[in-house]
Amino acid sequence: MTAINPTFPISSTAALEARAISCVRGERELFSNLDLQVFAGQCLHIRGENGVGKTSLLRLLTGLASPETGEVLWNGNAIKKEASEYHSKLLFLGHRDALKEDLSALENLRLYAAIDGITLSEQDAFASLWRFGLKGREDLSVSCLSAGQKKRVLMARMLTRRAQVWILDEPFNALDAHAVQELQALIAEHLESNGLVVLTSHQPLAIPGLRVLDL
Template sequence: MSLRLQARKLACERDDRWLFRGLDLDIRAGEIVRVEGPNGSGKTTLLKILSGQLADYHGELFWNEAPMRRSRKAFLANLLYLGHSPGVKAALTPLENLAWYQALAGEPDDAAARLEALASVGLVGFEEVPAGQLSAGQQRRVALARLTLIPRPLWVLDEPFTAIDRDGVVALEARLSAHARQGGCVLVTTHHALAASSALRRIRLGQGGDDAGA
């Protein structure tokens, strides 16, 4: 089965203001789509709509040619969403946090995979420290460990580079393009300049006008 997320005539209104209108999107396997725009232009809202969290929009969404309403379960089984807040419990250790996410995603319980995922984001030695004692960047890395832990083709990442140090940013960027090369698909908002590549597409959200997927 291929991977295709489409939106037709997507529009969203907030407080009597159109965030975007007439937005047509067609996102396929192997693409990195960067949603750009100034603060308050609706980037997070667009990602939430595209990840099926907000129902308050006009237009239609399709997942693999089927309307989103009917294919929601199949869509969620393919989605990995990282939001503004990392979703990391301060009172739990990184390992315990990941164990919950693993079970929630329907993956088999695998402690070795969790250790490996934490190692892949450079958190060796912090596995058993309560996440509340980690720095903001380290907590973000715990959340990013899910990218390795839970194999999902569609990544929707809202500001994943927040609080990440320079080396981490380089590694995460490489991780994103590797995912796209392997046939995955990444939808990302960031103010950080992503290195241009053939896989990269941009969607610019402006000030309420009509938008077109570039």
């Protein structure tokens, strides 16, 4: 097991906060006056039926979209005013895996490390892929991997990105039972290092520090 994740500073105030945010898509209001707080060491599990606005809420929390009303804050500062600072600490994984299909798993990790401005040694890159069952597949084109194996590449990216805030949209999709346990263990490690997680999932989760928000 590779020990890449740093321990993040403990904050005595809410690290990620939404104040009275509302979301409108087309002519439909998905939710309004929504408040939430996520502290270091906590995981917020957002639940709800399809179409209630789970993905839209995640996009608001990342800053990829703006709320109709209200604001999202990182350590007390509006993320729209501190975008660079916030995004440097953020990892967002949406429905699309965002992997480069023509590159190998190893090349994907090294590419995203370069984009993120992170020094990632070849040893750490290999160790991360091996941890999630990709030994022997490091140099295969991602296009040759199964959906579950692509998710495992993303799990390696979560480990190597070193972001304090993880926002994950249905991260357990396409994972078998063993990989689900591995991802929950990875999230638990992140929380122990004072990271924080916001995720959506339709399945019950067993993660320490878990809180639930039903939309």
